[in-house]
Amino acid sequence: MNSFTYTRATAVDAAVREKSAASSVRFVAGGTNLLDLMKENIERPTRLVDINHLPLKTIDGTPDGGLRLGALATNADTAWHAEVQRRYPLLSQAILAGASPQLRNMATNGGNLLQRTRCYYFYDLTTPCNKREPGSGCSAIGGYNRVCGVLGTSESCIATHPSDMCVALAALDATVQVTGKNGERTVRFADFHRLPEDQPQFDNTLAPDEIVTAIDLPNEDFSQHFSYLKLRDRTSYAFALVSVAAALQLDGTTIRDARLALGGVAHKPWRDAAAEDLLKGQPATEETFRKAATAVVQQAKGYGHNTFKIELAKRAIVRALKQAAEGTQTATDVFLNSNP
Incomplete structure (x- = not known):
């Protein structure tokens, strides 16, 4: 070191x-x-x-009735916070599906947003990696890319963002509060992380001098019909092959509003507004869910070892939406076949 x-x-x-x-x-x-x-x-x-020692550990209400998560509040304190569990249980489940209790006790909310990819080649200094050394090439393309992305990829990078928490935050339409030498600003969660394009070394849109101070959750109710489904190789401390954060608002059996975000498939948490629109006003049936799932993956591209993720994502979306509609909430599932 x-x-x-x-x-x-x-x-x-x-x-x-x-x-x-x-x-x-x-x-x-x-x-x-x-x-x-x-x-x-x-x-x-x-x-x-x-x-x-910065004063950024509190979790409090916002003037518009939402909830502000301090950037230095731990993942564990956030997941078990009474207001998070009552009003934003999707977020609580997503956090508890990630890492291990020991890590959640240490990891902070701001740090969770900023964690780097878990691509094998990013950690292997003997191989080219455009995220680690821009312009050197992407070893995952054409290499062993089972954990890599199938949506929003580029010729420069197919790495994925590893967070569970961020998938739920994307679905909940959170905003990020940041401070830098030019003052404070608010960033829509959808704009905080970025796709690789030709500059995969940049994971997010923070300026070099900026610090995340808080994450704001809007005053919206998705507390009754939700599901966080995580498909992974083992239940203990494994990153998602595919994860789905699904949340619905229902009028009887009709979908009034819908939120849908995926993890493990892209360089950023993948929220598909067009697929959400397909769900709105439709009956909460498997046929409706399948149409939305097909729309989400229509532009997906597999790279050999990870091509199975496309079908896996479709099935996971349908399952998560069914669980959300039925109120049969789940935090995690296991995908055991290491050679699909």
Whole structure:
């Protein structure tokens, strides 16, 4: 591991000044992803700024009736928070489906948004990777790409975003509060993460000096009909091959509003507004769900080892929507066949 200096910030503006000083400065909170990256020599910061003492740990209501999640509140505290469980149970389930209890106790909400891909080649310094070294090539294309993306990919990168929490936040239409040297701004969750295009080294739209301070959930009720379905190789500490966050508002058996987001399939949490529109005003039947699922994957592209994800995603979408409509909520399922 390379040498680095360490400081502790106690105010947001001080943390921003520290981060603005050099491109090699990194914030550290829970450290559940950053420290792994440093051990593997993927990240080589010259300075770590400990932000655990910033006043960003609270979970409170917003003036418009929503809920604000502090960026430094832990994933565990967020998942078990009474208001999150009562008003946004989809988010609680998604968080609890991710990582392990030990990691959730350390990982922060802001850090969850910023975690890097778990692509095999990103972690293998002996292979080309455009995310790690822009312009070097993508080893996953043509390589062993079972965990890689099938939606929104590019010739430069087919990596996926690993978060479970972020899939639910995308479905719930959250916003992200950030602060930088130019002041504060609000970012729609759909605009926070980005697709790889020809610059896969950038995972999100944060400016280099900016820090995430909070995540806001809108005052909308999707607390009765929802499901977070996670398909993975094992139930203990495994990333999603495909995950689905589904939430419905029903008038009897008719869908009044719908939310649908996928994980494990793209460089960012994949929310499909067009598929949601197909659901609105329609009966909550399997036929309706299948039409929406087909629409979601119509532009999907497989790369050999991961082509199975296209059909898996279709089936997972239908299953998650059925569970949401029936109120039979689930947090996780297991996909055991390692050679589909």
